[in-house]
Amino acid sequence: xxxxxxxxxxxxxxxxxxxxxxxxxxxxxxKPLKAYAGxxxxxxxxxxxxxxxxxxxxxxxxxVNVVVLLADLHAHLNSxxxxxxxRKTAEYNKECFIALGLDxxxxxxxxxxxxxxxxxxxxxxQRLALTTTLLRxxxxxxxxxxxxxxxxxxxxxxxxxxxxxxxALGVDIAVGGSxxxxxxxxxxxxxxxxxxxxxxxLHLPIIHGxxxxxxxxxxxxxxxxxxxxxxxxxxxxxxAYCPMNVVEGNPVLELYKYHVFPRTDVVVIKRPExxxxxxxxxxxxxxxxxxxxxxxxxxDLKNTLGRELIRLLEPVRKYFET
Numbered sequence: 350x351x352x353x354x355x356x357x358x359x360x361x362x363x364x365x366x367x368x369x370x371x372x373x374x375x376x377x378x379x380k381p382l383k384a385y386a387g388x389x390x391x392x393x394x395x396x397x398x399x400x401x402x403x404x405x406x407x408x409x410x411x412x413v414n415v416v417v418l419l420a421d422l423h424a425h426l427n428s429x430x431x432x433x434x435x436r437k438t439a440e441y442n443k444e445c446f447i448a449l450g451l452d453x454x455x456x457x458x459x460x461x462x463x464x465x466x467x468x469x470x471x472x473x474x475q476r477l478a479l480t481t482t483l484l485r486x487x488x489x490x491x492x493x494x495x496x497x498x499x500x501x502x503x504x505x506x507x508x509x510x511x512x513x514x515x516x517a518l519g520v521d522i523a524v525g526g527s528x529x530x531x532x533x534x535x536x537x538x539x540x541x542x543x544x545x546x547x548x549x550x551l552h553l554p555i556i557h558g559x560x561x562x563x564x565x566x567x568x569x570x571x572x573x574x575x576x577x578x579x580x581x582x583x584x585x586x587x588x589a590y591c592p593m594n595v596v597e598g599n600p601v602l603e604l605y606k607y608h609v610f611p612r613t614d615v616v617v618i619k620r621p622e623x624x625x626x627x628x629x630x631x632x633x634x635x636x637x638x639x640x641x642x643x644x645x646x647x648x649d650l651k652n653t654l655g656r657e658l659i660r661l662l663e664p665v666r667k668y669f670e671t
Contacts (some may be wrong), residue, residue: 384520421439481509
């Protein structure tokens with residue numbers, strides 16, 4: 350794989366790239382790169398999480414070293430349970446990521462408390478606090494914590510720690526959803542003031558919940574877990590929000606775009622002859638166009654999506670059965 354092919358893979362399916370020129374320069378010079386994504390161990394791994402896992406897999410294919418941070422202390426700050434329970438969830442999350450395709454031998458898994466209790470780490474959090482206004486910290490915390498009228502100080506510490514995770518791990522690239530942008534821009538603006546290097550950022554789209562809510566979430570129950578049984582997947586997709594001729598905020602189309610087509614050469618919409626017969630697609634754009642024109646009915650999309658997701662997630666189900 351040459352440098353242009355690597356860059357195409359690194360930048361694919363992103364919603365925004367911050368400091369992409371830094372990544373491009375490193376790849377073209379042959380400099381080794383290190384990327385990370387952080388996960389708060391607070392529940393089951395769903396297809397919203399899997400979007401970033403897919404990107405980490407692509408980064409590994411492009412020769413980038415990958416670190417997964419299982420942020421146990423962040424989950425504790427966010428009132429997600431006792432540390433003992435959170436760490437059990439972190440281990441389950443790790444196994445899900447491996448089952449999804451991350452290379453166990455090539456992926457570095459780090460528990461947040463392994464780096465975040467170091468005295469130098471805590472000193473850097475304090476240094477960052479001195480350069481960050483309370484207003485900006487509050488704006489940053491709203492994207493990761495519960496929006497409360499009278500939040501605890503823990504909610505402010507959370508984003509500062511997330512920024513310092515990048516420093517402690519020594520990463521060149523941070524991967525996250527577009528909802529992490531405020532924290533990432535805090536890193537770009539304030540780390541250089543402390544004489545510290547900020548990574549570049551790859552922002553990924555946010556998958557809508559199956560009910561049409563703005564975000565797939567464990568707390569809202571509008572998710573599809575990567576280890577759901579086949580019959581559960583089929584039922585959830587059957588009931589998913591998919592209004593006729595509507596693309597914006599349509600979770601069924603998003604799952605095709607970000608999960609099915611990147612991992613499938615041809616998608617076949619199976620239909621009885623009386624409804625026009627089967628349709629084949631080798632790219633998402635043509636499928637979306639036919640849906641907008643009415644050539645493909647929402648039920649056709651759902652039936653096929655259920656089958657495709659059952660197939661794609663079969664390795665995860667088998668992994669946990671053994």
